[in-house]
Each structure stands twice: as C-alpha cells, then as structure tokens.
Amino acid sequence: MNDNENIEEEKNADQEKQLDEKSNMSFLEHIQELRKRIIISIVGVIISCACVGYFISDLMNNIFLKPALDAGMELQNLIPFGQPFLYFKVILAAGLILSTPFMLYQFWIFISPALYKNEKKWISKLTFFTSICFLGGVLFSYFVLIPTMLSFAASFGTETIENRIDVNAYFGFISLILIAMGVLFEFPVLSFVLTKMGLVNSKLLSKYRRHSIIVILILAAILTPTPDPISQLIFAAPIFLLYELSIFISWLIGKKKV
Numbered sequence: 001m002n003d004n005e006n007i008e009e010e011k012n013a014d015q016e017k018q019l020d021e022k023s024n025m026s027f028l029e030h031i032q033e034l035r036k037r038i039i040i041s042i043v044g045v046i047i048s049c050a051c052v053g054y055f056i057s058d059l060m061n062n063i064f065l066k067p068a069l070d071a072g073m074e075l076q077n078l079i080p081f082g083q084p085f086l087y088f089k090v091i092l093a094a095g096l097i098l099s100t101p102f103m104l105y106q107f108w109i110f111i112s113p114a115l116y117k118n119e120k121k122w123i124s125k126l127t128f129f130t131s132i133c134f135l136g137g138v139l140f141s142y143f144v145l146i147p148t149m150l151s152f153a154a155s156f157g158t159e160t161i162e163n164r165i166d167v168n169a170y171f172g173f174i175s176l177i178l179i180a181m182g183v184l185f186e187f188p189v190l191s192f193v194l195t196k197m198g199l200v201n202s203k204l205l206s207k208y209r210r211h212s213i214i215v216i217l218i219l220a221a222i223l224t225p226t227p228d229p230i231s232q233l234i235f236a237a238p239i240f241l242l243y244e245l246s247i248f249i250s251w252l253i254g255k256k257k258v
Contacts (some may be wrong), residue, residue: 033113037106044102049095056091064090067142068170071150075167086167093175097138097182101131122196130189137185140238141177149177149224149231156228180223184239191246195253202251205243212243 052059068075077083105127154163194200220236
C-alpha cells in the first residue's frame with residue numbers, strides 16, 4: 001500500500017509541476033501562438049486550393065457535377081459571372097476539405113500546452129482519427145446520401161414541370177450535406193475526448209439514447225432538403241450507429257480507468 005501511495009504522490013507531484021510549467025505562458029504568448037497556428041493553417045488552405053485549381057476542370061466534370069448528371073438533372077447558370085464565382089467556391093470548398101487534416105493538426109498543437117505529457121500522445125492519433133471520421137462522412141454523403149436525394153428530386157413531380165436547377169443552388173446543397181455529414185461523423189472522436197476529460201461516460205450516453213434518436217431524426221429532417229423518408233433514414237442511420245460506437249468507446253475508456 002505504501003508503494004502505491006508513493007507512486008500516486010509522485011504522479012500528482014509531476015502533474016502539478018506540469019501545470020506550473022503551463023501557467024508560465026502569458027496571455028500574450030497564447031495569442032501569439034494562436035496567431036501563428038491560424039497563419040500556418042491559412043497557408044495550408046492556400047496551397048490546397050492551388051492544387052485543386054490546377055485540376056479544376058477534371059474536378060468540375062468528374063466529381064462536382066457527376067451526381068447531378070447521374071441523376072439526369074439539368075443545371076443552369078442564372079446570374080452574370082455565375083460560373084467564375086462557382087469555380088472559385090468549388091476550389092475554396094475542395095481546398096478546405098483537402099487541408100482538413102493539416103488544420104486539425106494545427107489545432108491539436110495549439111491546445112497541447114494545456115495537456116499532460118501522457119495526454120500529448122493523443123495528438124497524432126486524434127489528428128488521424130478526426131481526419132478519417134470527417135473524410136468518412138464526406139465520402140458517405142457523396143457516394144450514398146447525395147445520389148439518393150438527387151434521384152428522388154429528379155424523379156418526383158409531373159413531367160409538365162422541367163427540373164432545371166440553378167448550379168449555385170446545387171453547390172449550396174452539395175456543400176451543406178458534405179460538411180454536415182463530415183462534422184456529424186466526429187461523434188466517436190468527441191466521445192473519446194470528453195470521456196478522457198471526465199465530462200461524460202458510457203452510462204450518461206446510454207441514459208440519453210432515446211433523446212439522441214429524437215435529435216438525430218430532427219437533424220435528418222432539417223438537413224435533408226428532400227421530404228422522402230428514405231433519404232432521411234439514410235442520413236439518420238449512420239449517425240445513430242456512430243452514437244452507439246461513441247457509447248462503446250466511452251465504455252472501453254471507463255473500463256481501462258478501473
């Protein structure tokens with residue numbers, strides 16, 4: 001027992017020492033570090049946008065417009081200089097998605113001074129899994145959710161009314177779905193971080209499972225512009241599975257602590 005108490009005391013002393021070292025950073029130093037990380041992130045986005053811009057023709061024809069063409073939709077531009085602005089928005093959006101892992105890494109580096117030495121080991125893993133989850137949500141929405149929605153939208157209604165979609169409205173729709181699913185796919189990572197911080201546990205998440213189902217269905221109804229239940233279920237199903245995965249991750253962490 002004495003040996004265990006000594007180990008615990010040494011651990012607490014080491015943590016207190018680490019906290020003292022962190023507190024030595026002044027407010028101005030924190031602001032300067034934040035400014036540095038933001039500038040580096042912006043440079044990363046600019047480089048990503050430049051790479052995307054080089055391949056913009058292939059990106060537009062083979063990726064951005066493909067879901068609409070596969071669904072048999074006709075797109076049109078309704079405003080002056082609409083296409084140049086559209087190209088700019090596509091380059092910016094694709095650049096942001098491409099540089100997401102790099103920006104996340106800069107974020108974790110910024111908060112690393114507030115972490116203990118053993119917690120700093122999470123940074124590379126969190127960057128990896130956060131990026132994987134976000135890109136997984138983007139890919140799921142692009143290959144599964146968006147085609148289903150567009151197919152429904154293209155086939156619904158009377159033949160008397162022609163479905164000619166404004167290409168800028170199409171861009172807004174695509175962007176909303178991609179970003180929303182990318183963010184929502186971060187549930188497991190969020191659960192990991194909050195459980196490690198002691199803010200949530202598996203029992204708490206399980207307790208609010210029914211509430212989460214209602215919230216997920218409401219989000220599906222809001223974020224899916226099509227009223228068909230199939231698209232909403234396709235949207236909601238993976239989010240609910242990710243919530244269950246979050247409970248399991250929280251349970252594993254709690255089990256290791258015990």
